[in-house]
Amino acid sequence: MAERPIVIYGDPVLRKISEEITEIDQEVKDLVSDLVDTLKNAQGLGLSAVQIGVLKRLFILDLSAVDLTASLKVFVNPEIVAVEGEEEREEGCLSFPGLYQNIVRPNKVKVRATDLDGKKFEMEVEGLKARAILHEYDHLEGKLFIDHLSPMTRTLIRGRLKKLTQAS
Numbered sequence: 001m002a003e004r005p006i007v008i009y010g011d012p013v014l015r016k017i018s019e020e021i022t023e024i025d026q027e028v029k030d031l032v033s034d035l036v037d038t039l040k041n042a043q044g045l046g047l048s049a050v051q052i053g054v055l056k057r058l059f060i061l062d063l064s065a066v067d068l069t070a071s072l073k074v075f076v077n078p079e080i081v082a083v084e085g086e087e088e089r090e091e092g093c094l095s096f097p098g099l100y101q102n103i104v105r106p107n108k109v110k111v112r113a114t115d116l117d118g119k120k121f122e123m124e125v126e127g128l129k130a131r132a133i134l135h136e137y138d139h140l141e142g143k144l145f146i147d148h149l150s151p152m153t154r155t156l157i158r159g160r161l162k163k164l165t166q167a168s
Contacts, residue, residue: 002034002037002053003011003034003037003038004034004037004053005039005042005052005053006042006047006052006094007050007051007052007053007097007167008053008095008096008097008162008164008167008168009095009096009144009161009164010164010165011053011165013050013053013055014050014051014095014139014142014144015090015128015142015144016050016055016061016142017055017140017141017142018048018049018050018055018056018057018058018139018140018141018142019055019056019057020057020077021056021057021058021076021077024076024114024117024118026114028056028058028076028116029116029135031049031054031056031058032058032060032074032116034052035047035049035052035058035059035060036060036072038052038061038158039060039094040061040062042094043065044057044067044094045061045062045063045065045132046060046061046062046132046133046135046136047059047060047094047136048136048139048140049096050139050140050146051095051139053077055079057076057078057140058074058075058077058140058141059075059078059123059136059137059139060073060074060075061073061075061129061132061133061136062071063128063129063132063133067127067128067129070129071144074115074116075111075114075133075136076113076114076115076116077111077113077114077130078111078112078113078133078137078140079111079112079113080109080110080111080133080134080137081110081111081112081122082107082109082110083108083110083130083134084106084107084108084109084123085106085107085126086104086105086106086107087105087106087107087127087131088102088103088124089102089105089128089131090102090103091103091131091135091145093135093144093145094147095144096144096146096164097146097164098160099155099157099164100148101145101153101157103145103148103149104148105130105131105134105135105148106130106134107126107127107130108124108125108126108130109124109125109126109130109134109156110122110124110132111123111133111137119122146161
């Protein structure tokens with residue numbers, strides 16, 4: 001389909017909760033195609049619909065840049081079933097260009113979702129894949145990766161965040 005502009009921090013849509021998808025129709029398939037084109041051009045690992053301004057409970061992951069065995073995965077109406085453990089790792093976000101911070105997240109996740117064929121699936125993953133799922137899921141809930149930072153760290157990066165809001 002087409003690449004779309006990525007919504008940058010400061011746009012209020014990033015703080016909204018996405019709506020459930022009731023039917024996997026052509027509109028949803030076109031949205032996934034746009035997400036794929038946008039993610040490929042941005043060279044990211046994941047992208048949620050809200051990051052291109054669409055408040056639908058949908059995200060994609062493509063970890064093939066860091067894992068040769070990985071392939072594109074579509075998550076429609078995902079639910080986090082369980083989380084376990086804890087790991088601190090550097091994280092970035094396409095909606096925060098150039099900003100990377102160490103974030104503590106669970107290192108294992110069990111997620112349930114629907115694929116583009118309407119089939120429900122469940123997967124249990126750990127490490128980077130778990131982090132990516134939790135990051136994208138947060139977007140659907142109107143949460144951002146900076147919400148996981150300590151108040152002191154947020155104060156330290158306030159100037160960089162302000163520059164992003166002025167650019168959006």
